[in-house]
Amino acid sequence: MSHIVHIQTEIRDSIALSAACTRLELSPPVARTVRLFNAEATGLAVDLPGWRYPVVCQLETGQVHYDNFEGRWGDQRHLDRLAQYYAVEKTRIEARRQGYSVTERQLDDGSIRLQVQVSA
Template identity: 65%
Template structure:
């Protein structure tokens, strides 16, 4: 879940792992946006498109650096940034041109989906930080007890 809000110190948002849709090959993470200043909910489809944020997420999680290559999954070959998650038989392939993730975890038997949740959470946090800093804003973050990560962006100016 991602929620945005405002305070006297600037806009804030929180990012936490979302429950994954049970898709075997193609994956899109759905995050729920909640605007706290206005009472409405908006659903968006988050896509993994930024190679720098993929690298930063891997570094954050102490994973091996992603490799741009073609990998063999159980029944297919996929090309993109290959990320090897802990305990996964096959890597997750980030196709940054389309934003899709390709993987085969055999319904969780070949990899714990919680590791994919952690990677997507780390990607979302790192992407938010990259974009905020690109626009000249400062960023702080805090790990919360429930596993979510609070990212606060102080808007410059």
């Protein structure tokens, strides 16, 4: 039986975030307080390519704080890919924790299809 699931991502797992950064060839996230344009944010900071300010993931709330000035200070695609790969890695971690196997396939439109196989 097949099911399609759409996930709204909250970033709450440091291991999955680190794995997503590794896949995207980014530096690992670092716990710190970051000065954004007109605010500060504390959490796991990730430096995205070409971004003026890092994105800051607050694991307690799942929120991501950033300032890319509507794309002028950083391409939104980089943040979208980080969230996408975070969701993939978190799904893999949780599926394996429950003893399921996971296969992954990159689709032509850039989305990722995960298949979680439940043992009978």
